[in-house]
Amino acid sequence: MNLNLRNAIIHNVTGNSQDELKETIVDAIQNGEEKMLPGxxxxxxxxxxxxxxxxxxxxxxxxESGLK
Incomplete structure (x- = not known):
């Protein structure tokens, strides 16, 4: 199986509103799951x-400031 992860992720969020995108980002960060890092x-x-x-x-x- 030849899955292009980048294209799959972009496809999954294409057309999302700003609120939906924010929810995706916040959820990924709050959950702290390693599997969310590629997204x-x-x-x-x-x-x-x-x-x-x-x-x-x-x-x-x-x-840079956040990593100090």
């Missing part, structure tokens, strides 16, 4: 690819 990674990839350079810099600063 969060794919969502972050979508955010990154669709962000301006300034937004990317802000995300990096936030990430």
């Amino acid at each position: 969060l990674g794919v969502l972050f990839e979508v955010i990154w690819k669709n962000s301006s350079d300034q937004d990317k810099q802000e995300m990096l600063e936030t990430l």
Whole structure:
């Protein structure tokens, strides 16, 4: 079986409202289940690819600050 996880995750959330996307993200973080990490990674990839350079810099600063 040749399953493309990235495409499956994107397919599962395509068309979701902001509230639904937020619920997906919050649920994944609160549950803390390892199996949710790939999904969060794919969502972050979508955010990154669709962000301006300034937004990317802000995300990096936030990430760096959160890891201190």
